[in-house]
Amino acid sequence: MLDTINALESAVRGYVRLFPTVFDTAVGSELFDVDGKRYVDFFCGAGTLNYGHNNPRANRALIQYISRNGIQHGLDTATKAKVQFLETFQSVILAPRALPYRVQFTGPTGTNAVEAALKLARKQKQRSHVIAFTHAYHGHSLGSLALTANSYYHNDAYGARHNVSHVPFDGYLGEINTADLLDRMLEDPSSGLPVPAAIILETIQGEGGINVARDSWLRQIEAICRKYDILLIVDDIQVGNGRTGKFFSFEASGISPDIVCLSKSLAGGLPMSLVLIKPEIDVWKPGEHTGTFRGNNLAFVTAASLLDYWKDDELASQIASHESTVRNTLNSLCEKYEDLQFTTRGRGLVQGLDVRCGKLARAIIDRAFSTGLVIEASGAYDEVLKLLPALTIPKAQLEEGLGLLEQAIAFAARVTGPEKPAVCVEQQIETQVHQITNVLSTGSNTVGQVSLPTIHR
Numbered sequence: 001m002l003d004t005i006n007a008l009e010s011a012v013r014g015y016v017r018l019f020p021t022v023f024d025t026a027v028g029s030e031l032f033d034v035d036g037k038r039y040v041d042f043f044c045g046a047g048t049l050n051y052g053h054n055n056p057r058a059n060r061a062l063i064q065y066i067s068r069n070g071i072q073h074g075l076d077t078a079t080k081a082k083v084q085f086l087e088t089f090q091s092v093i094l095a096p097r098a099l100p101y102r103v104q105f106t107g108p109t110g111t112n113a114v115e116a117a118l119k120l121a122r123k124q125k126q127r128s129h130v131i132a133f134t135h136a137y138h139g140h141s142l143g144s145l146a147l148t149a150n151s152y153y154h155n156d157a158y159g160a161r162h163n164v165s166h167v168p169f170d171g172y173l174g175e176i177n178t179a180d181l182l183d184r185m186l187e188d189p190s191s192g193l194p195v196p197a198a199i200i201l202e203t204i205q206g207e208g209g210i211n212v213a214r215d216s217w218l219r220q221i222e223a224i225c226r227k228y229d230i231l232l233i234v235d236d237i238q239v240g241n242g243r244t245g246k247f248f249s250f251e252a253s254g255i256s257p258d259i260v261c262l263s264k265s266l267a268g269g270l271p272m273s274l275v276l277i278k279p280e281i282d283v284w285k286p287g288e289h290t291g292t293f294r295g296n297n298l299a300f301v302t303a304a305s306l307l308d309y310w311k312d313d314e315l316a317s318q319i320a321s322h323e324s325t326v327r328n329t330l331n332s333l334c335e336k337y338e339d340l341q342f343t344t345r346g347r348g349l350v351q352g353l354d355v356r357c358g359k360l361a362r363a364i365i366d367r368a369f370s371t372g373l374v375i376e377a378s379g380a381y382d383e384v385l386k387l388l389p390a391l392t393i394p395k396a397q398l399e400e401g402l403g404l405l406e407q408a409i410a411f412a413a414r415v416t417g418p419e420k421p422a423v424c425v426e427q428q429i430e431t432q433v434h435q436i437t438n439v440l441s442t443g444s445n446t447v448g449q450v451s452l453p454t455i456h457r
């Protein structure tokens, strides 16, 4: 069956190359392919399946809704499903956190939410410039792509990535506080960095390598936004929806973003995205940012049913307990492979193991896949194994997946062992040469466009 995919699907196909099988069914944290082979899922659609595959609460609600011929498509007309979602979101998520947001439904995928957020910020501030961060990932439509830092996705032929500057994320310059640097540059009328309409950030950069911003840094960025009259946009598409242990990833820091982008796990796997907007900046004219699939009624139904998880603390305490299980395993791997200098980072159930070499990470992923674990890597060199198990995963399956990961690392470290340091150095040099060539050919020299000689976080 893979032959059909290879023959008929565009060369752009990606994940099928990493996980070369034909998946058929899935329940919770288990995936099954057409040959009946079982996999434990530590990938979860890059953070889309926080509540597991075919979550029974969502499925029950969906089946009931379809059985009574509930409206499936209605543009952005009012439907009972939408009203119920909005009321539940208000009472379960926004009101208990005293968050005053209005909800804008956008096109169904994450990048649609980012585009809407950008456009609204630019309109409200009447400035076109936006600041994003090194290693940022915000999607692939052209506005979002301008924010996405990884040069693999760029091509000048798409048109210039206008009106965006990338500045160093927290930890990018080691001990130097990058928020101080940003403040200094915004204060200086000759720094070359214009005061933007907005600063957009991920509190934890998922695709960028599980780079966790400190709460104090986030508060400093918020203060900078207030000081220079800049809007703060948090892209919570990958690490929102409970991934960090709280519904929003920024809750622990106490910041109050002006705009929040949400998508991925919101509806448990069905496409749905939204933007949360402080009422005072909701300057849209009616229908000014429109689209056919804004408001997926089937997704409203599943999303409302899944918000039940946030009515009490049960899920949050399970996340905390799973977090320590994952951390303990990752820490013990760092000790075991001390010579390979692995490091860990993360919060809640978004955890990373930096194996410092994309080729080693890929060897681990391939081995893990062949033994029944689905996991991917992120980071500038795809050198960080990204653990995104479902928040609802049973402890036994979490431990099973971690066991498979340990075995895959033992296998891959043995195979690539002595050769590894040379392979990694060569790979990093190759990537840097590519980035520098890119900068020279585009004439762009935005801060953070070129990686520093070693990976700093």
Ligand code: PMP
Pocket: 046, 109, 110, 111, 112, 114, 137, 138, 139, 140, 202, 206, 207, 235, 236, 237, 238, 239, 263
């Ligand atoms: N923002 C973040 C933080 C993401 O992780 C992603 C997807 N990985 C996006 C935006 C884009 O979402 P989508 O792929 O659904 O367009």
